[in-house]
Amino acid sequence: MNRRTPSGWLLGVRRGPVRYGALAGLMVLGGCSGSMPAEQARRAWLVEALTDDNRPWLSRDLVPLATKYDRMEDDPYDYLRGTAGVFLRDVGRSGSMRTTTSFLTEPSAASVLLAGDPHPENFGSLWPGGSAPVLLEVNDFDGAVYGPYLMDVRRLNLGLAYLADEGGCRCGDTVVAAASEAYLQSMRDGDARPALVSGDEGAVAQGLLDDVVTDGLAASTLAEATELVATGRRFRITDALDDAGRGLLRLSTEEHAQLDRLLGSWGGRPSGFRELSRARRFGSGIASLPAIRYVVAWDRGDDGPEDDEMVSIREVVDPPAVPGVHDGAPAYWASGAERIEDTARTMWSRPDADPHYDGLQDGVMTFKVQSWTAWHDSFDHARIVRRLQEGRYGPNDLVALGARLGEALGRVHRSGSTANGGLASEAVLLDVGGRGPEFVTEQVAQAGVDLVRLRRDHRLFVSARLELGPWLGADQLEVK
DSSP states (O other): OBOOOOTTOOOOOOOSOBOGGGHHHHHHHTTOOSSOOHHHHHHHHHHHHHHHHTGGGTTSOSHHHHHHHHHHHHOHHHHHHTTHHHHHHHHHOOSTTSOOOSOOOSGGGGSEEOOSOOOGGGEEEEOOSTTOOOEEEEOOOTTOOEEOHHHHHHHHHHHHHHHHHHHTOSOHHHHHHHHHHHHHHHHHHOOOOOBOOTTSSHHHHHHHHHHHHHHHHHTHHHHHHEEEETTEEEEOOOSBOOTTSOEEEOOOHHHHHHHHHHHHHOTTOOTTOEEEEEEEEESOOSTTTTSOEEEEEEESSOSSGGGOEEEEEEEEOOOOOBTTTBOOGGGTOSSHHHHHHHHHHHHSSSTTSSTTOEEEEETTEEEEEEEOSTTSEEOOHHHHHHHHHHTSSOHHHHHHHHHHHHHHHHHHHHHSBBTTSOBHHHHHHHHHTTOHHHHHHHHHHHHHHHHHHHHHHHHHHHHHHHHHOTTTTGGGSOBO
């Protein structure tokens, strides 16, 4: 099986668990020893934080991790997507690098059930099916933990600030203010709008809805990924991944066995479920790009293609504890599968927003089942930026998007609880008190700081890869 090496890089990888104490030696090679200038010290810290965050992938085939890093290098927004853990570590650091806040004085507000990484591309459309409306929801809870509510607010605002800055609309402060105000308004008053309603969403969200309806009715994702043959529907299997590291490949014997176990344990498997085809999917996502991802085409037993559907079954790694921020996922759930299922069904506007969503466990590994269909889509940052640059979207459109996503994040927090079982909304509102304008002002200022840091860190990441190699030197460390 030919799973392509990253373009321009040579392998020569030693497998096994990495011993991270050797990072100090690599930092010497990178010119970051002794009394380091601030930029070199920052780069050394970033390399170590990124290496530690990607620990689960370092004892496997390293090519997908290099592909992940390639995409993070090519696009600062994709760097943002791949560094949620680094962001949280940065926030929790002590000393002068830590940004202060005048909030989080209410203890319970520091232990709210978080979405985990609600940047704009982790919002999108979900559809329960039938006559139900298409919903605008947070659609990724991989990083869900109990922690300070401001972490979610800051991640959303950083993503919005980047879109405004990259799109050249000079409206970042206004967009972040709109998102922060809508978040507070949602926490105070409820009044959620779970359905995407035509004509009332702003151009960006309306564009997503229009595409979803068009592609959903045409079953475009099913048509692109599969073909009808004499024996039924089959995935379009390739012999190798493309130059971007994407493709559908045949499963190995071990992968077949694991998928059999996962399907056998899927308690939410639809009635009449009949498997038609299976494949291993590569190249999807950013943070989760190296994760194991299976796709299954299935139907309910009818001879025709009308009942054909697909699901994705993807590995999820629990977020570890971040000192000063949160205690990690294992502290509050019996298993990773319970965390994955419980958080989504709790925080969605309706628990069946994705009717096939489920959490599965295979030994110590956690997987989540999701519908793989054109009805379920996410905002595309590159498209938003391009349309801003072309003048097809204006500042008011981005402000409307910010308000919509701020409201949706408020709904997520309002649906959850604190770690001690209290209402998250009460904890947040008690913390903000009557200081709403001060809250908004702080979020605008913080988004500006976070954006400058994102741009700088991306440049340091690029320079570190140039000097240390595709895996930031992790392939050169001692292994046991």
